Amino acid sequence: MQVASMHFTARARASLNDEQLQVNLRKFQGKFVPARRDALRELTDFEGTREAARAIRQRALDNLDTWLEIFEANAKASGATVLWAETSADINRLVLEIAARHNVGKIIKSKSMVSEESALDHAIEAAGLTVIETDLGEYILQINDYEPPSHIIGPALHKSKEEVAALFSKTHKTERKSDIQALCLEARGVLRQHYLTADMGITGGNFFVAETGSVVVVTNEGNATLTTTLPKVHVAISGIEKIVPTLEDVATLMRLLPRSATGQSISNYVDILTGPKGADHINGPEHMYFILVDSGRTAVLGSEVREALRCIRCGACMNHCPVYQNIGGHSYGWVYPGPIGSILTPMYVGLENALDLPQASTFCNQCGVVCPVKIPLPDLQRKLREQEFARGLRPWYERTGLRIWAWFAKRPRLYGLASRIGVRALRALPRRDGMISRLPFALASGWTAERDFPAPAGKTFRELYRE
Amino acid sequence: MRVGFFVTCLVDLVRPSIGFAAIKLLKAGGATVYVPPTQTCCGQPAYNSGDRADTIALARKVVEEFEGCDYLVAPSGSCSGMIKTHYGELFAGDAAMERRVAGLAAKTYELTDFLVNVLNVKETAGRYKGKITYHDSCAGLREMGVKTQPRVLLAGMPDIELIEMADCETCCGFGGTFSIKYGDISARLADNKCVHVQNTGADAVVLGDLGCMMNIEGRLRRRGDAKTRVFHVAEVLAGEGG
Numbered sequence: 001m002q003v004a005s006m007h008f009t010a011r012a013r014a015s016l017n018d019e020q021l022q023v024n025l026r027k028f029q030g031k032f033v034p035a036r037r038d039a040l041r042e043l044t045d046f047e048g049t050r051e052a053a054r055a056i057r058q059r060a061l062d063n064l065d066t067w068l069e070i071f072e073a074n075a076k077a078s079g080a081t082v083l084w085a086e087t088s089a090d091i092n093r094l095v096l097e098i099a100a101r102h103n104v105g106k107i108i109k110s111k112s113m114v115s116e117e118s119a120l121d122h123a124i125e126a127a128g129l130t131v132i133e134t135d136l137g138e139y140i141l142q143i144n145d146y147e148p149p150s151h152i153i154g155p156a157l158h159k160s161k162e163e164v165a166a167l168f169s170k171t172h173k174t175e176r177k178s179d180i181q182a183l184c185l186e187a188r189g190v191l192r193q194h195y196l197t198a199d200m201g202i203t204g205g206n207f208f209v210a211e212t213g214s215v216v217v218v219t220n221e222g223n224a225t226l227t228t229t230l231p232k233v234h235v236a237i238s239g240i241e242k243i244v245p246t247l248e249d250v251a252t253l254m255r256l257l258p259r260s261a262t263g264q265s266i267s268n269y270v271d272i273l274t275g276p277k278g279a280d281h282i283n284g285p286e287h288m289y290f291i292l293v294d295s296g297r298t299a300v301l302g303s304e305v306r307e308a309l310r311c312i313r314c315g316a317c318m319n320h321c322p323v324y325q326n327i328g329g330h331s332y333g334w335v336y337p338g339p340i341g342s343i344l345t346p347m348y349v350g351l352e353n354a355l356d357l358p359q360a361s362t363f364c365n366q367c368g369v370v371c372p373v374k375i376p377l378p379d380l381q382r383k384l385r386e387q388e389f390a391r392g393l394r395p396w397y398e399r400t401g402l403r404i405w406a407w408f409a410k411r412p413r414l415y416g417l418a419s420r421i422g423v424r425a426l427r428a429l430p431r432r433d434g435m436i437s438r439l440p441f442a443l444a445s446g447w448t449a450e451r452d453f454p455a456p457a458g459k460t461f462r463e464l465y466r467e
Numbered sequence: 468m469r470v471g472f473f474v475t476c477l478v479d480l481v482r483p484s485i486g487f488a489a490i491k492l493l494k495a496g497g498a499t500v501y502v503p504p505t506q507t508c509c510g511q512p513a514y515n516s517g518d519r520a521d522t523i524a525l526a527r528k529v530v531e532e533f534e535g536c537d538y539l540v541a542p543s544g545s546c547s548g549m550i551k552t553h554y555g556e557l558f559a560g561d562a563a564m565e566r567r568v569a570g571l572a573a574k575t576y577e578l579t580d581f582l583v584n585v586l587n588v589k590e591t592a593g594r595y596k597g598k599i600t601y602h603d604s605c606a607g608l609r610e611m612g613v614k615t616q617p618r619v620l621l622a623g624m625p626d627i628e629l630i631e632m633a634d635c636e637t638c639c640g641f642g643g644t645f646s647i648k649y650g651d652i653s654a655r656l657a658d659n660k661c662v663h664v665q666n667t668g669a670d671a672v673v674l675g676d677l678g679c680m681m682n683i684e685g686r687l688r689r690r691g692d693a694k695t696r697v698f699h700v701a702e703v704l705a706g707e708g709g
Binding site: 009012013016322323326327359360361362363364365366368369379382385386387388389390394398402405406408409410412415419422423433435437444446447449450451452453454456457459460461462464465466 | 474476478479480481482483484486487502504505506507508510512513514515516517518519521524525528556605606609610636637638640641642643644645646647648649650651652653654655656657659681682684685686688689693
């Protein structure tokens with residue numbers, strides 16, 4: 001996907017002023033947050049389960065190469081083909097090679113965020129093939145001229161029912177529906193024909209299981225089940241970090257994934273897929289491929305933000321993020337929005353292309369406390385801020401301001417003098433009811449652009465205490 | 468018991484009355500208060516801006532100033548959280564400093580937590596009359612575990628009524644320099660907070676961090692609310708508010 005993260009500030013502002021989007025965002029926030037809270041009450045030991053999930057994911061990452069080799073051997077033994085994509089361009093190339101090998105004309109897809117990284121749909125269409133997204137959210141975005149997703153599990157949740165109804169009516173040339181069930185039935189009617197006529201199905205992968213060589217696909221609509229059973233070829237695409245050692249590990253992680261994501265005890269469908277159709281099987285693909293994607297992941301593994309790779313893509317961090325809740329996912333400008341996206345995006349597309357993302361956080365740590373695999377999201381964002389600072393990627397006035405402040409803060413006598421002068425100068429500014437409505441200087445005026453500033457007492461605490 | 472009082476740079480500059488209120492509460496609770504005269508800032512502005520070298524220098528300064536005390540207490544969850552939960556990481560690999568930092572972290576407290584859990588304060592001098600609502604500042608809540616402590620102390624006043632606002636644990640949008648760098652996002656978060664405060668019908672919003680106070684008060688006034696008062700919990704408990 002094209003990177004638009006440099007437009008963060010402008011997009012955030014536009015989103016704040018988009019009244020319809022604000023209504024849609026509030027509706028979404030009112031759903032996922034309480035649903036998660038209630039679902040987690042079902043667990044007798046949430047913190048214990050969370051620690052176990054953290055340990056499982058960390059164990060996989062600590063010996064990633066070994067688990068990947070075990071996975072490859074077991075997947076091959078089950079009759080599947082394992083392919084490796086070093087870059088995101090390799091994903092597109094491999095998919096098109098597989099399609100050519102099996103004379104594929106039409107491809108159906110269930111949701112894969114990794115394929116968004118490489119804009120796979122565009123590559124498929126450019127090669128003259130047809131691709132149909134079957135996840136309802138992804139389908140809505142596809143027929144809206146490939147609008148980018150705004151959330152990793154609800155890619156179209158920035159849209160209202162009415163917006164979707166208008167889009168369906170226009171695209172399907174049908175009468176405009178007014179309720180959600182009718183809209184779902186309409187989409188189902190359209191998608192069913194594609195399932196039956198597609199030659200190849202592409203899915204993402206929530207987990208790759210090393211001990212069995214399987215892929216686990218978690219969905220609510222059943223579209224992945226159809227995508228992986230009806231066409232003659234199944235291709236599962238996901239990042240190399242999605243590996244877990246055992247099926248037992250999957251069971252533990254699944255206690256937290258749907259609960260953290262949508263507040264469901266379990267998602268409607270969980271497909272565990274191992275190898276192509278056997279001789280004694282009725283359903284299933286004749287050919288099964290895995291595309292395991294690096295595309296920046298080994299670089300993250302070797303960096304100081306490696307813990308971000310534990311992510312199981314539940315979306316809880318963004319659902320609970322006050323910044324995401326108010327600006328929505330498009331502001332972040334790439335595949336992964338919110339707190340986890342503010343780490344992954346700079347790492348995958350280059351820090352210099354996503355300077356705002358690690359900065360645009362209040363560090364309230366609501367994301368950190370809800371993360372089911374205990375990723376210290378603000379701490380990792382701070383690491384990226386350190387890199388920006390060290391590489392001189394912050395504006396000159398910020399660096400200079402910080403340098404002057406720190407110079408004084410390390411010298412108590414001069415700091416005391418400067419602060420005594422400072423509070424007296426502020427005292428001299430015009431004010432009303434004890435509040436200053438305009439501060440001088442670039443940095444300070446940023447404060448009074450949005451809010452008043454309480455006029456200081458005129459003397460510092462240290463001064464008064466000495467007296 | 469010698470309590471080292473960490474004033475915090477914001478209280479020093481903007482609202483010294485909070486510092487005096489806190490000292491009054493500590494003394495009333497039986498502590499001997501010592502205010503190291505050379506203190507400036509915990510280093511959090513540098514830390515969150517990615518300036519590690521200056522953060523380390525300031526952290527070392529705080530450790531030297533306070534490690535001789537029995538406790539370090541700050542009228543802020545944010546600054547005490549910085550010292551207690553982040554200093555350690557700054558000196559990773561330097562065993563001697565790690566030990567000193569761990570020693571200081573173990574005796575670092577946010578004010579209300581210290582009053583309730585160390586000094587066992589049950590009642591304070593405050594006699595605030597009226598309806599208040601309490602905002603849980605992020606670092607106090609999520610780094611220092613401050614939730615019930617201020618409420619217990621406030622509830623000890625006979626004429627105070629605490630009305631909980633919706634989303635009292637949601638960030639007010641301050642976030643240090645975030646409030647300046649992303650002013651419009653920050654203001655929207657503050658707007659949400661202002662509305663939740665106003666919806667309670669409380670006369671005042673009370674909280675434990677001056678940064679959040681300045682943000683909420685500044686935004687309330689900018690929105691034209693000259694009525695809702697904004698107090699630090701120390702001011703109310705020490706009888707200086709209301």
